[in-house]
Amino acid sequence: MTQTSKISAPIVVVGGGLAGLTAAVILGRAGRRVVLYEKAKALGGRAQTQGRAGYRFNIGPHALYRGGAARRIFAEMGLSFAGAAPRPAGGFAVSGGRKHALPGGFVSLLTTSLLRLPGKIELARLMGTLPKLRPSAAEGLTLRQWTEQQLRQPNVRALVQALARLSTYTNAPDRLSASVALEQLQLALSQNVDYLDGGWQVMVDALRHAADAAGVRVESGRRVVAVEHDDALRGVRLADGETAAAEAVILAMAPDEAAELMPGSASLRAWAQAALPIQAACLDLALSSLPQPRATFALGIDAPLYLSVHSAVAKLAPQGGALIHVAKYLDPTTASAAKDDEAELERLMDLVQSGWRQVVVDRRFLPSMTVSHALVEAKRGFAGRPGPAVPGIAGVLVAGDWVGSQGLLLDASIASAKQAAERLLAAAPAQAAAA
Ligand SMILES: Cc1cc2nc3c(=O)[nH]c(=O)nc-3n(C[C@H](O)[C@H](O)[C@H](O)COP(=O)(O)OP(=O)(O)OC[C@H]3O[C@@H](n4cnc5c(N)ncnc54)[C@H](O)[C@@H]3O)c2cc1C
The missing domain is CATH 3.50.50.60 (FAD/NAD(P)-binding domain)
Structure with a gap:
């Protein structure tokens, strides 16, 4: 030219x-x-990440997909970032207002009170087949249609929808593409994510x-x-x-x-x-200590909630302190009520990190952050x-x-x-x- x-x-x-x-x-x-x-x-x-009293506040929970395009392209550009993946131990599934072990591996699958035996068998089968599934086979289906076609146990359907919500941020199973959700789920399960030292x-x-x-x-x-x-x-x-x-x-x-x-x-x-924007309500918390040191992750199964102690693996808090992100995946088709959402996130903290209210150093509530501009x-x-x-x-x-x-x-x-x-x-x- x-x-x-x-x-x-x-x-x-x-x-x-x-x-x-x-x-x-x-x-x-x-x-x-x-x-x-x-x-x-x-x-x-x-x-952006804000530094506040020695804590590093990302704008809500941010995780870099290890197997994703961003990481690959940054590496091609000669850019790499220190961080670590959240640990599977210490994870809870929250359902019916109670904590259960989050079935992530063999032991937690056997022991979790989230599922009865038929659910455990179905989930074990799915964990075996999911990595090999071709997401394109689900083309044209919504996430709900796919889970209803492929899974019989209501609790397993709810768990798969919660995991898809976690990895896509999308709380709209009746609209979200099942093939996209499956591809993202495979990306998350096969290679995990990193929380970055110092924040994004x-x-x-x-x-x-x-x-x-x-x-x-x-x-x-x-x-x-x-x-x-x-x-x-x-x-x-x-x-x-x-x-x-x-x-x-x-x-x-x-x-x-x-x-x-x-x-x-x-x-x-x-x-x-x-x-159709995908939004989340985010409660970002800096604590002087972590009241329940073993409870580092929780995923809502019957409610679209998330909690993760990002400082458990990444450098985001001063020695002894904790940086926690709690979030609600908002339904993109209905209006949300900020005060109720904030109270719901605080109740999740009460369940998982009881005693947290006494050790708050700083907090920030963001009622509706746009995570992605289009579902x-x-x-x-x-x-x-x-x-x-x-x-x-x-x-x-x-x-x-x-x-x-x-x-x-x-x-x-x-x-x-x-x-x-x-x-x-x-x-x-x-x-x-x-x-
Ligand atoms: C709560 C939350 C959690 C998230 N978690 C994750 C996660 O775990 N993993 C993940 O991969 N992604 C996550 N994301 C998404 C990720 O942060 C975004 O996809 C990414 O940062 C978008 O970058 P961008 O440059 O495309 O857009 P933006 O960061 O929105 O940048 C657009 C820029 O354009 C500027 N601009 C707009 N209009 C004008 C104008 N007229 N003139 C000049 N400048 C203008 C804006 O000021 C802005 O700085 C999350 C997002 C949020 C909000």
């Missing part, structure tokens, strides 16, 4: 979360001129460092208010009225935010309208997700956890960011940074 007068215009990345930063680094390292605009003062979006901010900081080294111009505190185009892309307009020419633009943000920047794009509007519906599956190219205007692409045909959550964000960057590189191969 010939180099045109556009050679002087940089590629503009809008959004300084992990997706935008990843795309910017890939492009910068390939010798492209890149400017990244982030509207907030701090980079990182939902991957370490990924933000590493990418920022890589962006600087690659010559990316990073401008935070700068909101983009429009993508300017006529029959071709011209650039972006910023909130202060400045315009910046762009050879191409990657919108690494929520679908409704992207649609606002290009009101004339029917595709972006349709994608934003179709996206993957059974009728569409991964293949139905949009982007990264936006039809209609050449040179505009999107990236995020709602984009592309690969993975969920951060894995989708990073896979789509890489795909968007590589599309631009393929369209106009390397220019020297100095060009």
